[in-house]
Amino acid sequence: MPEAMTQSEVVIKVRGLTKTFTLHTQNGVRLPVFEGLDMDIPAGACTALYGPSGCGKSTLLRSLYGNYLVQEGSITVRHRGEEIDIARATPRTILTIRRETIGYVSQFLRVIPRVPTIDVVAEPLLALGVDRAEATAKAAALLKRLNIPEALWHLAPATFSGGEQQRINIARGFAADYPILLLDEPTASLDSGNQEVVVLLIGEAKARGAAIVGIFHDDDVRETVADHIIDLARMKEAA
Numbered sequence: 381m382p383e384a385m386t387q388s389e390v391v392i393k394v395r396g397l398t399k400t401f402t403l404h405t406q407n408g409v410r411l412p413v414f415e416g417l418d419m420d421i422p423a424g425a426c427t428a429l430y431g432p433s434g435c436g437k438s439t440l441l442r443s444l445y446g447n448y449l450v451q452e453g454s455i456t457v458r459h460r461g462e463e464i465d466i467a468r469a470t471p472r473t474i475l476t477i478r479r480e481t482i483g484y485v486s487q488f489l490r491v492i493p494r495v496p497t498i499d500v501v502a503e504p505l506l507a508l509g510v511d512r513a514e515a516t517a518k519a520a521a522l523l524k525r526l527n528i529p530e531a532l533w534h535l536a537p538a539t540f541s542g543g544e545q546q547r548i549n550i551a552r553g554f555a556a557d558y559p560i561l562l563l564d565e566p567t568a569s570l571d572s573g574n575q576e577v578v579v580l581l582i583g584e585a586k587a588r589g590a591a592i593v594g595i596f597h598d599d600d601v602r603e604t605v606a607d608h609i610i611d612l613a614r615m616k617e618a619a
Contacts, residue, residue: 389458391560391591392421392444397453397467399439413439417453419610423559426582426592428606431613437595440612441562443467444593445484446474457481457560479507483558485566489545491537497548498523498533504556515555522551525577543569554581561585563594567601579604 397417403409413436421427429437442448444455446466455466459481466474478484483504491500498519505515523533526547532540537548546569553561563582567575575598582605585592596602602609 389423390420391423391458392419392593393454393456393463394419394421394444395454395456397440397443397455398451399436399443399448400451414612414615417615421560421591421593422608423591424586424589425607426586426594426605427608427610428602429593429595430602430609430611435612437612438564441484441564441593441595445478445482445562479504481558482560482562483553483556484562485549485553485564487546487564487568489537489549489552493538494536496534497528497537497540500537500548501551501555504552508556518555519551522554523548525581526551527574527577543571543574546570547574550578550581554585557585557588557590559590561590561592561594563592563596565595565597567596567598575601 395418398415399413401411401413403411417440419427429440431437439448443450444466446469450467453467456463457466457477459477464473464477466477469477489500498516501519501522502512502515505518506512520530520533524530528544528547528551532544537545540548546566550566553563553566567578570578579601582592582594586607592605594605596605
């Protein structure tokens with residue numbers, strides 16, 4: 381199971397992070413996203429990334445998850461009691477970190493066709509060696525909390541509504557007690573009732589010591605869950 385973190389312990393250290401996209405189909409035009417970025421992410425708190433569209437919020441989140449290569453700098457993560465630089469880690473190490481240490485809720489659900497919803501949610505627990513009955517029970521509890529009708533649990537989610545797919549995505553992300561959670565607009569397509577459930581799940585994760593980094597376009601949700609706000613646009617101006 382993922383290791384527990386002591387609240388206020390820094391679990392992600394970003395130093396001198398620089399990311400630029402090169403548009404090879406546009407004569408190699410370079411688009412700088414952020415340069416020389418520094419930040420610390422503590423356990424037991426939610427850090428919200430803030431700023432207008434295009435300022436690099438999602439790019440930063442994907443960089444923290446190891447989806448994007450960065451040109452310069454380091455992303456040091458606490459994993460198995462050691463500090464690992466995701467910016468320099470091997471693909472195998474990154475996969476292990478994702479399985480054990482970092483959970484990620486993207487804006488869109490990506491699943492294997494024909495896999496039942498309850499198995500989609502239980503899969504992160506099974507990957508950690510949790511007994512199938514226990515994993516399925518936790519998956520069912522999360523689906524129930526997020527108001528997914530039981531009649532849908534054994535159907536593949538590919539044909540579900542956008543809001544239903546996002547709730548399944550959230551349930552999957554919160555299934556394992558990851559020390560770190562990355563949330564990319566988790567409440568964007570949800571009604572107010574399900575937004576409240578997500579706010580509660582975030583609060584519970586913080587209470588057990590998880591470090592959360594999230595993008596929340598809903599002002600009320602962000603003000604409710606965020607302990608720290610990083611304004612990327614302002615950091616760019618300061619740089």
